[in-house]
Amino acid sequence: MSRDAGLTIHPVILCGGSGTRLWPASRESMPKQFTRLVDPNSTTFQDTARRLGDSSVFARPAVLTSSDARFIVAEQLAQTGIQADIILEPERRDSAAAVAVATLHAARRDPQAVVLIMAADHVIGDTPAFVAAAMAAAGGARAGQIMTLGITPTTPATGYGYIRVGASLDGADGNHRVERFVEKPDRAGAERLIAEGALWNSGYFLFRADVMLAELETHAPEILAATRAALDGAVIDLDFVRLDADAFAKAPKTSIDYAVMERTERAGVRPVAFPWSDVGTWDAVWDVLPRDADGNALRGRVETIDTRGSLIHSEGDHLTTVVGLDDVVVVATADAVLVASKARSGQVKDLVGVLRAKGHPEADAHRRMYRPWGWYQRIDIGERFQVKRIMVTPGGRLSLQKHFHRAEHWVVVKGTAEVTLNDAVVLVHENEAVYLPIGAMHRLTNPGKIPLELIEVQVGSYTGEDDIIRVEDIYGR
Template sequence: MSKNVREPVAAQPGDTAAVAPGAPVRLRIAPVVLAGGAGTRLWPLSREHFPKQLIDLVGKDSLLQSTLLRMQGFSAGHEIEPSAIIVCGDEHRFITSEQLQASGMQGRLVVEPVRRNTAPALTLAASLALADGQDAILVVMPADHAIPDTCAFHQALSIAAAHASEGAIVTLGVPPTRPDTGYGYIKLGEMLPDGVRRMERFVEKPAIELAAQYVASGNYWWNSGIFVVRATVWMQAIEALHPAIHEMCVASVAEGKQEGQFFRPASRQFFLSPSDSIDYAVMERLDNPASPCRGVVVPLEAGWSDLGSWDAVWDAMDKDAEGNAGRGRVVFEGAHSSYVHSDGRLVACVGTSNIVVVETADAVLVVDRSHVQDVKDVVARMKILHAPEADTHRKVRRPWGFYDSIEHGDRFQVKRIVVQPGARLSLQLHHHRAEHWVVVSGTAMVTRGEEQFLLSENQSTFIPLGVLHRLENPGKLPLEIIEIQSGGYLGEDDIVRVDDTYGRCPGPQT
């Protein structure tokens, strides 16, 4: 186990001293951000290797950054842990770290070896929160929500923290404004003080007729997916209700390692953890006699949306007099209730109604707003066909910067490569391609076999097939080059990596 992480202290079921009701307990607040999703319903902007939480869908900040910044100014009389725990996937760790630094927030990045849904992710976070032997109130937030009214959000969290400190698992429920099949629902139980309700049961996304009945009854709220719970209480609940997740996640943290800014749970143990959501693993089982705690629901009336579809994005945007919303180079003429996103090209909508148009460098989506939930089915079909657009953008981000594949043919490919100051690519070679590099701006340090030399603007070099090489930026400004690849095979997996600053294993990442 890493010397920086002590074995987590997990309360045992029946250890009522840690969770006995009574006067509120002053505990530190530990924000937990779950940032491991894919967001396929927001294709083509959101993709497997650059999902929606990393995109600025409705503001200048990405959804991940907005989630972190939303906790600023909240205390509810408790000490706030300055570093949020962020659980993310291995493929997103560098861009997550980059966005964390850009937001000015602190965070501990927990890198999941494989996706196992939200219950194991929260169990990893709770185990780490308890690693210093002290309890904490976890504010558990998905990284892909929009909540415009931060003040109302903090008020709901204050009420939730009070109940959580007394041993409840609290979820924030959103009073519904319309029947919606894109959200799960919570059936409400008896009324408690402060407008809080007992949680009776969770209901998965219903058909539209049933959703309308739920809304009309007034006894169902939308499930926001935001939870507030003491770390010890969560560990009690997951051990009692889903012991296999508890066992594997605790073991994974205990054998985990700190690698620079990333905490890596042990892969072998985490692979053995069942995959399950917080809702299924715990919340739907709280009425089980084995459950060591209760569930309550606090109302959240802050303009919440989980931005799970393009219709939800449209709903969260400012609109013109005809109900249209757009981002980028967009023109509406005689259009109504439409949403358009342009990443580059001018998009004009004339006489359209209730549609979504999303333009990116390599794909265009046109969908009726009543069918936005079906976008995920299109992505699933593209994956079956092995279409690269299902998973990756033309512009691919790397820890050293990014590359953009601007043209390709049978035996050539042209890339624009941007390397950040002080960054460098791995030392590598290719078996099937040669490369020409032309410096557009900045200064390049080139390693080619036994040689090492500098190139400046308008200078170029050639990297023969099979020769070890590396590109780095020794300057203080971004380095931009044009790379022309030629050969019989130009796939990203034609890389033999010999050395890498970022600790990446050999594979399809330069």
């Protein structure tokens, strides 16, 4: 291994969260890290990947995500031009298991690889400063410390954990020992911690793979054993590494903070001062967005009168208007509207729990649902019918399938469709239609160079998504 290779940082992006505090824009079907909440042209996941673009500093990244999000991850990485190893978690087991998998994966390349753990949903306002901080903290990691980046606080935030900074590390310029991690405090506690020089815990960690594996063996052996078995039993599925589900399920569900960081004697911290936010709530989103003269952060088609200090987020073609309200959050999507006090926007997570308990599908599913071949969006639904708009990317192919309870009509409005209907294969062009009877074996493919768009009309006694019998599927569903 060359000297330059030994100095390379191996980044890992964790993006398995659901972001329910940012409902209704963020939901299980499209979590916040994959939505354009902050930048209208990019997602926070893409921004995170772009920070790793300097190949002289960073090795090929790894991404840990859920199976349901695998094609979203692949597509958004392709849009950035960045290649990565995509590892699929069979279920959520919190950050300790994810870090263990990432460490084992890196150790297979180099047992002493310096690993950087990153969140996919954070906003960092100064990429060069972040890269410089990562390189400086990596020095502490190579010396055997498990380093974290500690953010210099700008407000007495109660939603973050804090780090008490200890003595300087021997021979390190700017790296310190962690005196103690502090749980999320109340406001008075946060003010006291800041006055004493404490830092926000960013959740970014840098460490040598062999060091983290030794600490996991000491403090969380069950997690290490389960994740090692899950990686040993992993299979390659298209361009993804799919962990063994039975083995992974045996990993205790806990955070890396509890499992290792609060127990290890190797915890170090690099104080940093670049702009940072985990954009975990709508008031945090308001804080990082540009604002007008009245302190309003406005996205989409929005008009206001006598409104100040508010976030108004309107998706699609909807016009959202607000009159005479201060310090509120208004989020309008195609199928749900949120109105909340900005100060209490953290309770949106509780609201999502209520919606789930009452069976509202909008709690987790967007009207537009993304699939590996493209997306579909419900236009209308009623007794014995449903109407959808479908987009299939060039080369995309739906599964070979049939339905027991509905017939379908497809009308092509853009592009060309290759339709398999029982034993026949036909091309259907713009302004042409095809009828698929109940029970007919069928498949839709886009053989062209442009996106294929069509309107699907379903008619039958049941139009639910579970009335799909897949016979063949190139995406392994």
